C-alpha cells in the first residue's frame with residue numbers, strides 16, 4: 001500500500017470510529033430497549049423463572065441509573081425508601097414472631113425462583129448465602145453483615161420484631177439499592193415464613209442468639 005492509500009484507509013477507519021462513538025452516545029436507550037426485547041424473545045417462562053423479572057420497577061430503574069456508584073442522591077433515596085415502606089403488608093394478627101426452628105430451615109435453603117422448580121413449590125430465604133447466622137455454620141456468605149447475636153445486641157422488643165419483619169419483606173424500605181432480595185414484596189416468602197425468620201433472629205432460644 002502506498003502512502004496515499006494508507007492515509008485514506010486511516011481516515012476511513014477514524015470516521016468509522018467516530019460514527020460508532022456517536023451512535024453509542026445517542027442510542028444507549030435504544031440499545032437497552034433492544035436488549036430487553038431480545039431477552040423477551042429468547043427467554044421463556046418456565047417453573048418459577050418468569051418473564052416479569054425482565055420488567056424493571058421504580059427501584060430497579062433508579063438503581064440501574066446510579067449503578068456505577070451504587071448510591072442514589074439523598075433526596076431520591078429517601079423518597080424511594082418511603083414508597084417502598086408503604087408496600088409492606090404487616091401480619092393481620094399483629095404477631096411478628098413465628099417458629100425459629102422453621103426459620104432456620106428457611107434461612108439455610110436456597111430454593112426458589114428457578115426454572116426447574118414447580119410454580120407452587122415453596123421457596124427458601126437463602127439468608128446464609130449472604131449472612132452469618134449461627135456459630136455452628138460451616139460456611140456462609142459475607143455480602144451482608146453478620147447477623148450472629150442479632151437479638152442479643154439489638155434487643156428482642158416488638159419494635160425490633162416489626163423492623164426485621166419489614167426489612168425482610170422489603171429491604172429497599174430502609175436501604176435504597178440494597179442487594180438483599182425483597183422477599184415479601186416479590187412473594188418469595190409467605191407471611192408465615194417471614195415470621196419464622198424473624199423468630200430465627202429474635203427468639204432468645206434461637207441459635208443466632210446463643
Ligand code: HEC
Pocket residue numbers: 107125126127128129130131143144145147164167168171175178179180181183197
Ligand atoms: C443476596 C444477599 C442477601 C440475602 C440472600 C439476604 N440478605 Fe439480608 N442483607 C444483605 C445486605 C447486603 C444487607 C445490608 C444492606 C441493607 O441493610 O439492606 C442486608 C441486611 C439485612 C438486615 C439488616 C441488618 C441490620 O443491621 O439492621 C437483616 C435483618 C437481614 N439482612 C436479614 C436477612 C434475612 C433474614 C435473610 C433471609 C430471609 C436475608 N437477609 C437474605 C444481603 C442479603
